[in-house]
Amino acid sequence: xxxxxxxxxxxxxxxxxxxxxxxxxxxxxxxxxxxxxxxxxxxxxxxxxxxxxxxxxxxxxxxxxxxxxxxxxxxxxxxxxxxxxxxxxxxxxxxxxxxxxxxxxxxxxxxxxxxxxxxx
Numbered sequence: 001x002x003x004x005x006x007x008x009x010x011x012x013x014x015x016x017x018x019x020x021x022x023x024x025x026x027x028x029x030x031x032x033x034x035x036x037x038x039x040x041x042x043x044x045x046x047x048x049x050x051x052x053x054x055x056x057x058x059x060x061x062x063x064x065x066x067x068x069x070x071x072x073x074x075x076x077x078x079x080x081x082x083x084x085x086x087x088x089x090x091x092x093x094x095x096x097x098x099x100x101x102x103x104x105x106x107x108x109x110x111x112x113x114x115x116x117x118x119x120x
Contacts, residue, residue, distance in 0.1 A: 007084055010077045013057035019050050030072040
């Protein structure tokens with residue numbers, strides 16, 4: 001899968017508040033689908049569907065043991081999304097710094113022009 005496609009899948013999965021909340025709950029460690037389902041006003045199969053979306057996006061890993069399905073965070077896709085966001089942030093900071101420098105020079109130029117014309 002191309003990196004951009006993985007990012008699109010991860011961001012689409014993260015767009016849902018329930019899925020973001022599931023990821024927050026998994027930060028403290030693996031939980032079963034049943035453990036997660038008690039926190040949401042939806043059926044266990046609906047929570048499982050959210051987990052499937054997160055799993056396909058590479059944000060959650062499931063480990064089946066006996067009749068239990070342990071879910072845990074998978075950080076690779078999150079790291080990839082965070083790196084992409086950080087790169088965008090760095091690019092924007094650089095652009096704003098360049099704009100700030102341009103405006104500073106422009107103000108200095110305008111002041112020099114105003115001072116020069118006042119002396120005439």
